[in-house]
Amino acid sequence: MALLEVTGLTRRFGGLVAVNDVSLTVETGEIHGLIGPNGAGKTTLFNVISGSLPASGGRVMFDGADVTGLPIHKLASRGMVRTFQHSQLFLNFSVYRNVLAGMHIHASSGFWAGLIDSRSTRQRNAALAERAHELVRFVGLGGLEDAVAGSLPHGHKRILQVAIGLGPQPKLLLMDEPVAGMNHADVDRMMQLVRTLPTARGTTVVLVEHNMKAVMNTCDRISVLQFGRKIAAGLPEEVAADQAVIDAYLGVFDDDVA
Amino acid sequence: MTLALQILVTGLVTGLIYMMIALGVTLLFGIMRVVNFVHGELVMLAAFVVFAVNVQLGLPFWIALPAAMVMASVVAVGCQKLLFKPLNYEILNCFIVGIGASFAIKSASWAIFGPEPLAIPATIPGVVTFAGAFVAKQRLLAAGICIALTVALFLFLHFTRPGKAMRAVEQDHEAAILMGIVPENVYVIAFVISAALAAVGGAILGTLFGVDPEMGSDPLLKSFIIVQIGGMGSIAGTVLAGLFIGITDSITGTLFGGELAFIIDFAILMAILVVRPRGLFGYDV
Amino acid sequence: MTSRTGIVLGIVLLALLPVVIRDEYFLHVMVMIEINVVMAVSLWLLGITGLISFGQAGFMFIGAMTTALLMKLGGWSFWVSLPLSAIMAAVVSAPVGRLSLRVKGVYFFLITLAFGEVVRGVFAYFEHPFGGWYGIRDIPPPSPAAIFTGMGKMPFYYLGLMLMLVTCAVIYRISRSWFGSVLWNIRESDVLAGSIGVDVPGFKLVAFIGSAFFSGLAGSFYATYIGYISPLVFTFEYSTNTLIFVVVGGFANIGGPIVGAVLLTLVSEGFRSIGKYQSMAFGLILVASVLLMPTGLIGAAQGWRERSQRRRRAVVPAADRQG
Numbered sequence: 001m002a003l004l005e006v007t008g009l010t011r012r013f014g015g016l017v018a019v020n021d022v023s024l025t026v027e028t029g030e031i032h033g034l035i036g037p038n039g040a041g042k043t044t045l046f047n048v049i050s051g052s053l054p055a056s057g058g059r060v061m062f063d064g065a066d067v068t069g070l071p072i073h074k075l076a077s078r079g080m081v082r083t084f085q086h087s088q089l090f091l092n093f094s095v096y097r098n099v100l101a102g103m104h105i106h107a108s109s110g111f112w113a114g115l116i117d118s119r120s121t122r123q124r125n126a127a128l129a130e131r132a133h134e135l136v137r138f139v140g141l142g143g144l145e146d147a148v149a150g151s152l153p154h155g156h157k158r159i160l161q162v163a164i165g166l167g168p169q170p171k172l173l174l175m176d177e178p179v180a181g182m183n184h185a186d187v188d189r190m191m192q193l194v195r196t197l198p199t200a201r202g203t204t205v206v207l208v209e210h211n212m213k214a215v216m217n218t219c220d221r222i223s224v225l226q227f228g229r230k231i232a233a234g235l236p237e238e239v240a241a242d243q244a245v246i247d248a249y250l251g252v253f254d255d256d257v258a
Numbered sequence: 259m260t261l262a263l264q265i266l267v268t269g270l271v272t273g274l275i276y277m278m279i280a281l282g283v284t285l286l287f288g289i290m291r292v293v294n295f296v297h298g299e300l301v302m303l304a305a306f307v308v309f310a311v312n313v314q315l316g317l318p319f320w321i322a323l324p325a326a327m328v329m330a331s332v333v334a335v336g337c338q339k340l341l342f343k344p345l346n347y348e349i350l351n352c353f354i355v356g357i358g359a360s361f362a363i364k365s366a367s368w369a370i371f372g373p374e375p376l377a378i379p380a381t382i383p384g385v386v387t388f389a390g391a392f393v394a395k396q397r398l399l400a401a402g403i404c405i406a407l408t409v410a411l412f413l414f415l416h417f418t419r420p421g422k423a424m425r426a427v428e429q430d431h432e433a434a435i436l437m438g439i440v441p442e443n444v445y446v447i448a449f450v451i452s453a454a455l456a457a458v459g460g461a462i463l464g465t466l467f468g469v470d471p472e473m474g475s476d477p478l479l480k481s482f483i484i485v486q487i488g489g490m491g492s493i494a495g496t497v498l499a500g501l502f503i504g505i506t507d508s509i510t511g512t513l514f515g516g517e518l519a520f521i522i523d524f525a526i527l528m529a530i531l532v533v534r535p536r537g538l539f540g541y542d543v
Numbered sequence: 544m545t546s547r548t549g550i551v552l553g554i555v556l557l558a559l560l561p562v563v564i565r566d567e568y569f570l571h572v573m574v575m576i577e578i579n580v581v582m583a584v585s586l587w588l589l590g591i592t593g594l595i596s597f598g599q600a601g602f603m604f605i606g607a608m609t610t611a612l613l614m615k616l617g618g619w620s621f622w623v624s625l626p627l628s629a630i631m632a633a634v635v636s637a638p639v640g641r642l643s644l645r646v647k648g649v650y651f652f653l654i655t656l657a658f659g660e661v662v663r664g665v666f667a668y669f670e671h672p673f674g675g676w677y678g679i680r681d682i683p684p685p686s687p688a689a690i691f692t693g694m695g696k697m698p699f700y701y702l703g704l705m706l707m708l709v710t711c712a713v714i715y716r717i718s719r720s721w722f723g724s725v726l727w728n729i730r731e732s733d734v735l736a737g738s739i740g741v742d743v744p745g746f747k748l749v750a751f752i753g754s755a756f757f758s759g760l761a762g763s764f765y766a767t768y769i770g771y772i773s774p775l776v777f778t779f780e781y782s783t784n785t786l787i788f789v790v791v792g793g794f795a796n797i798g799g800p801i802v803g804a805v806l807l808t809l810v811s812e813g814f815r816s817i818g819k820y821q822s823m824a825f826g827l828i829l830v831a832s833v834l835l836m837p838t839g840l841i842g843a844a845q846g847w848r849e850r851s852q853r854r855r856r857a858v859v860p861a862a863d864r865q866g
Contacts, residue, residue, distance in 0.1 A: 355834065357829065369820065479656075482653045486653060521664045532645070
């Protein structure tokens with residue numbers, strides 16, 4: 001059974017159909033890319049799946065359950081976490097505190113226990129502190145734990161986003177343009193990190209990206225959207241050779257594939 | 259039937275006045291995402307200016323009104339440059355600082371003018387009747403001015419260069435800059451226009467209901483409700499909501515007495531928010 | 544450790560104060576400070592979430608009205624009315640909060656503002672039983688009457704002191720708990736908090752209800768202390784004054800609203816002789832504070848302390864800084 005199963009998903013804005021009857025599946029342990037020319041509807045599709053927008057039609061099944069229309073925080077507690085294109089961080093907090101915040105879901109043995117900081121809450125929190133440190137090291141931000149998040153260079157900010165997103169130990173991480181605005185070195189670092197996620201953290205990944213090289217080199221399978229419809233899906237080589245895809249991008253592929 | 263028509267007419271006129279004041283709020287918010295709390299005091303100050311010029315100096319209303327508009331614009335731009343700009347037009351800080359400024363201005367007004375309401379004689383005395391309903395000619399004048407200004411505002415925004423620049427900044431801040439529009443200049447125009455609308459509202463309210471230091475609070479609060487129902491930043495929404503609130507207030511005022519009107523307005527607002535948090539035509543914050 | 548002894552010392556001093564200073568007017572000002580501290584700290588609790596309410600006086604009024612009605616009309620004891628009043632304020636705040644939180648930013652502020660006015664409007668409109676614009680007078684003091692009528696303001700001082708200390712302790716605890724840290728996170732970025740599983744609207748609502756609860760508490764005490772409540776007291780201006788306490792005092796920790804409330808209550812009493820200029824003074828103080836001292840007094844004090852520490856560190860010769 002696929003981890004994520006999107007069936008016939010549609011999203012309308014007034015008269016405009018941004019996502020038109022899109023179906024796709026993502027298997028556990030996969031790194032799945034979602035690409036398409038500008039205006040193809042990838043971001044909208046992404047937002048509908050991740051709970052930021054309601055669907056106008058269709059269904060999203062996650063881990064065997066129908067999660068269509070659930071709000072973001074409920075999806076997160078079920079194991080589906082998203083990152084943001086424009087980095088959302090706790091800018092005034094340290095790197096460590098940012099990552100620790102991600103552990104929220106596991107941080108309290110219950111509402112009232114959390115309110116009064118009972119002993120069980122404090123014990124859990126000690127364990128979580130340990131995990132937060134480990135997570136900071138895992139993503140490669142080892143020496144920067146005390147740095148203020150807002151002062152980090154762009155590439156580090158995006159990596160911090162991933163670290164926060166990994167806090168809830170998600171089964172599925174939805175990444176919205178993870179390497180947007182990054183230089184080559186940072187792109188490589190990020191994609192290397194992404195590649196380790198299924199095996200090292202047990203996290204399946206779906207990412208929306210424009211950077212063709214990154215997508216082709218990292219993803220196991222790719223889905224292509226154009227004008228709100230899915231026009232192709234499959235292994236990177238298959239998709240790159242697909243005539244419909246080539247037409248959609250008007251030859252952009254040849255320059256960007258490594 | 260006559261009573262119903264009377265209520266309707268009174269409601270429409272009052273609604274038009276509040277609508278016009280609310281337009282100033284919505285314009286400012288649509289373009290700059292700022293709520294200027296001093297707006298209510300501009301209404302009050304304008305009324306006092308009209309009193310001073312019209313009654314104390316004896317000059318005609320048609321001189322007093324522009325004088326009030328100029329004075330309101332000066333105060334408004336003063337607030338913009340001294341208070342809002344240093345805060346980078348950040349919503350919450352501007353809101354709070356505006357509250358502080360409005361307290362100071364209102365207090366000063368109390369100190370200078372005292373609590374007794376002052377009266378401004380009607381520009382056009384007398385009453386007109388139709389279909390059995392009485393309408394003071396002054397109210398017809400008020401309605402006329404409001405409608406004329408609203409139409410003028412619409413024409414300004416859609417057919418003049420500065421107006422189109424304002425709409426450009428409202429729709430896409432960065433694109434407007436790329437096109438060579440200087441947002442700061444647009445902001446000044448926005449403040450001036452919203453102040454002018456407030457001033458006219460104050461002048462009219464002064465002739466109809468008298469002038470006193472507290473007179474700005476009610477219109478401001480009503481404006482907030484109107485603008486939230488109609489949708490912040492939407493002119494059409496404000497117009498519709500303003501008229502709607504005016505009529506509703508007139509109905510509740512006749513049936514239950516004035517104080518309940520505000521509560522009913524609030525209840526209506528809450529009801530609308532349940533279904534549509536952005537108001538009828540509003541933008542997201 | 545020093546701060547803890549400092550607090551204990553402070554509490555002892557406060558407890559002994561009325562023994563040392565017997566002036567009734569002084570005690571009255573102290574009671575007003577106590578009430579204002581509770582209000583300011585309750586607003587601060589809400590502020591931790593990133594929300595600001597401009598209608599706190601509304602919940603205070605609800606608490607006051609509940610106590611007034613229960614004690615005067617129902618003959619109930621203050622000790623029962625007090626918690627019930629706070630609970631009533633909390634109960635009303637739940638649906639109001641749910642609806643208000645559906646809207647963001649400025650819209651939210653406006654609704655809280657309007658709510659404060661609606662509470663006044665409702666109580667002013669219905670003369671029976673709420674007293675209309677005349678309000679309710681002759682609200683009885685707490686029992687035992689012997690203590691609270693015979694000994695001047697001192698018993699009220701101690702009652703208020705207890706309420707204030709309990710409120711501050713509870714809210715302090717909350718702000719430092721796991722729950723509190725989630726609130727701080729929400730304030731930094733509610734979008735991010737939601738994405739990692741925080742039920743943001745839920746947490747905000749709890750903070751909103753909690754803040755209303757303590758405001759209701761303050762209102763209840765006010766009713767029995769002053770003995771007279773009316774719509775002319777719990778105005779938008781009162782809500783704004785509470786806000787000014789927090790803005791001027793500073794936001795970073797619970798000390799801010801406390802400092803702000805204490806200082807500005809004293810200022811406002813000082814202005815009482817000049818009467819009508821009080822509002823102007825507060826307005827100007829608010830403007831000056833937002834423009835010139837955005838982190839408030841405690842923020843400024845902290846910045847000053849950090850800068851003097853840095854200066855001291857800079858004096859250390861370069862050789863010693865190695866390693």
